[in-house]
Amino acid sequence: MGGTDAALTGPDLVAGIAATDLKPGEKLLGHANGEAVLLARIGDDFFAIGATCSHYGGPLAEGTIVGDTVRCPWHHACFSLRNGEALRAPALSNVSCWRVDRRGDRVVVTGKVERELLAPTFPIEHRADNVHDVVIVGAGAAGYAAAEARVRLEVARQYPDLQLGPGMFFDHGENKWTLLFGLPSLLLNRNHGPITEAEANRTVAGARFTEQQELVLSELDAALVACSGGLGRLAAADSLAAVAAEQFKLVSESFERGETSRLDVASAGVLVTTAQRSQLIAGVGQAETGLALESALGVWLDDDSPSRWPDPTDYPRGQPVGERDR
DSSP states (O other): OTTSSOOOOSOBTTTOEEGGGSOTTOEEEEEETTEEEEEEEETTEEEEEESBOTTTOOBGGGSEEETTEEEOTTTOOEEETTTOOEEETTOOSOOOEEEEEEETTEEEEEEEOOOOTTOOSSOOSOOOTTOOOOOOOOSSHHHHHHHHHHHHHHHHHHOTTOOOOOSEEEETTTTEEEEOOOOOOOOSSSOOHHHHHHHHHHHHHHHHHHHHHHHHHHHHHHHHHHHHHHHHHHHHHHHHHHHHHHHHHHHHHHHHTTSSOHHHHHHHHHHHHHHHHHHHHHHHHHHHHHHHHHHHHTOOOOTTOTTOOOOGGGSOTTOOGGGSOO
């Protein structure tokens, strides 16, 4: 996995750095006790977490800080800067969290915060140890992540020193998530029943996720085709309207010179009106296909975005196409 075996770089955070070296919203890569550490400043507070993404070894120091979180630059996993918790897929495991002290004008990383594997971030008031039945609701990535976490929990109970690889990763070639179901061969004589049951549940969750993903991708493909067709029809309507407007201009100039009749001007005007009507219909169709694409993507473009979809009101009556701001 990239990034896990790289040489340590940056300052020794155990020795500390000047507080003024980091401005609010900034981060730096350093190391502490032989491990790569990411130090970030949020307001007047400093936080330190492991610098390597738990999903595929991405360098978090090259990621983006959003609020009190950091996003991995490789597959956009999200981690809390406050405690190292994995907040968004594809990361399922937390990164380490380090204590940070302010000593005068210096900031020092003092040690790693020990935390139980898969322990909840927030305290749970009622927790029964004899609960064995778990219901996972949903067929998306969160449902699969829950099933994956159950597998990791059962493996950790019997093999606390065993490190599992990522449960899923985003394939940029195929533009979709790929699930990894394999577990290393467990040869020790231990009770594999809970692990086997958790694996079976994960397989079911994986099948549901894969089915849901294919449905979403099919809907997205159909929306892309429809939107592309809508763009083509709108471009053709714009072109025809521009030609009609130019033709109307030429006929009008010819009439002023006494070379044509009013009937010719009227006929050219009808063609302009017809072209503008087709243009309006194409604009409405493109707006509808754009809305369908946004729905499939789950992303809504701001009205001020230069790439927003055409609005039918952008086609005022009687305004020549060539004069309209596109």
